[in-house]
Amino acid sequence: MEQSLIQQAIVILAVMTGLGVIFGLVLAYANKKFAIEVNPLIHIVEDVLPKGQCGACGYAGCMAYAEAVVMNPDVPPNLCIPGKDTVAKLVADLTGKAAAAVEPRIAQVKCAGTRAKAVKASEYQGVQDCVAANLLFGGPKTCKYGCLGLGTCVRSCPFDAMTMSDDGIPVIDPDKCTGCGKCETVCPKSVIAMMPIGAHVRVNCMSHDKGAVAKKACSAACIGCTLCMKECPYGAVKMDNNLAVVDAKVCMEKCSDPKCLAKCPTKAIRKAVLGVVPGNEEPISA
Structure with a gap:
């Protein structure tokens, strides 16, 4: 009985081995026969x-x-x-194609709402992800336009060009940032955007709330006072629903001495300096 079982096992093993060899030969032939040449x-x-x-x-x-x-x-x-x-x-x-020039660009964080400046509306205890936090009533900040500070952008950067500061705002490393835009696409608040390399100024705010409401939620908010727009002689600064927006191209081409910076009462508009927490750029005094 035992010898019979051994013989059956040997037969089964031989059959399986034979089938494996046959299938291997068939696959090898098919791979060679139907192979697609890659340029x-x-x-x-x-x-x-x-x-x-x-x-x-x-x-x-x-x-x-x-x-x-x-x-x-x-x-x-x-x-x-x-x-x-x-x-x-x-x-x-x-x-063998013609290449148009690639405009060099770099990421910017358009929010200076650090822990010290932005008012909290609640405590968030959920998943440490900006997208997840945003789903819960827009996040824990009173300002529903501000950076949530949970580092989703930092983790998504394929070039290790972002770090999360102790103030709860991401910082761009200008030496590593390639302007790929990956961080921009994952931010649920759209506080990260690309700007041309060499831009003179930027607005560190995305709030569209009216002045008093914006200022109450964050001391670094743009309050829509229009002083920067009135000060710019080239029309590079416009107001978009209570928020100052700078046309970087016009600013770069026409302005060498941005007067708008000194007029901003909350210093929401600053020199376009990277590598520091937004809001810590050296302001221009009046």
Whole structure:
């Protein structure tokens, strides 16, 4: 009986081994027969990309963009924002396409509502994620436009260009930020935006509340007083629903001495200095 079972096991093992060999040969043949040749230029193009997998190009990673720019004549070679002009020119040379200039940009945090300046409406004890906190009545701050300070943007940055300060506001490292925009897309409050490198001033606020309400919620808020707009002789500052908005392009092209900074009563409009907590930039005195 025992010998019979052993023989059956050997037969089963032999059959399974034979089937494995046959299937392996069939798969090997099929792989060779139906293999799709990959254009080697795709891998060459991928090698020159930053490998941040940030999606700023509009494709699902660097490999996807490399394949698209090589195989599709309508895909331009300058879509890699982190790579800037250097990568755009390399991709253009490799693919034989013309590359338009890539405007260099960098992330900015448009909120100076630190723990000391922004009033709390409640205590948040949930998941330490800005998106999750925002779902709960807009977050714990009285100002429903301000940074929630839970670091979702910091964790999403593929280039390690952001850190969370002790004041509860993220800080951009200008030496590492590539302007890919990943942090901008994950912020539920839209307090992170891209600005041109070389911009003179920025507004550290996103509140559209009226002056008294905004100031009560945060001492660093823009109160919509319009003084900065009236002071700008080039029309670079406009008011959008109680919030000052700066046209960085006009400001950069026409203004070398921004008078608007000195007039802001809450110092919500500041020099475009990165690497510090928003609101800690050196203000220009009157």
